Amino acid sequence: MSVPEARTSDLKLFHAFINLLNDGESLDKISTRYLLTQAGVSKSTFYRHYADKFAFYDWVADYLLNQLQDTDYSAATPLSFYKRYFEKCQTYRLAYKSFIVNNHWLEFERRLLDDGMANYTAILSRINQPDVPVTTIASYVVSAHVGMAINWLQTDDPSTPDELAEQLTRLTTGALAAYHIDFAGLFKLK
Incomplete structure (x- = not known):
């Protein structure tokens, strides 16, 4: 975007x-x-x-979405990427909460999902495994990530960005392992 x-x-x-x-x-x-x-x-x-x-x-919605997209995916490990993701969410937590949780701009959440799908489809497409349903896996992973962030905002969960990044990395690593995908390895592929 x-x-x-x-x-x-x-x-x-x-x-x-x-x-x-x-x-x-x-x-x-x-x-x-x-x-x-x-x-x-x-x-x-x-x-x-x-x-x-x-x-x-x-x-503001465009600016906030751009803040989340302004990350170098290829240079990050999953843990460092998620840490930055949740730190950005934390920086403008009330703004994200106003847009997402209070349903003021339902399109905001859709755009967040669409942007995430585009990024994860690109990341997963780097692997050369024809039996891997790239868009299905990307959809699953992105929905889980956005869902976790929304839950964090809705419940005012006191977890830190570091704690959330650790949880999300573990969950995503496990989900991708079901398809024999090394999550950390994805971030190293060019």
Whole structure:
């Protein structure tokens, strides 16, 4: 996914938005005027780039998805990849929770699944085993990963990104072993 370079005003709005969520504001209750005041961004600047707060929220969704996709899959081990994944989720936990858990943008979860499918299909396609159902395995793995992240957000599970990464690595390693796939080896294939 390609998100245009964030302008200074976008980042000010984004950080104000995150701070409002961290302060307990509900996504539905944040007015454009209040967001602009908190961000120190003028009304004209905001409306030059966004039709309304929902257009800004769409940009936030793109930005958050881009944060999760901004990882070098080929250079990571499964454990380090998942650790970074959950650290990114932790950094903007309330924003992800607002988008996913509160069902404000059901498309956000679908896009997260689609992006994950594209990445895992590419990773699994690196192996040369014709009897391996790549898209089925990718679907299973990605659904499990997104499901685990959503559960973590929904339940306010106190597990750390390190603990979650360890659990997810063990579960995924076991699932892939059923097809004689060395999970750690996948990350080393070019």
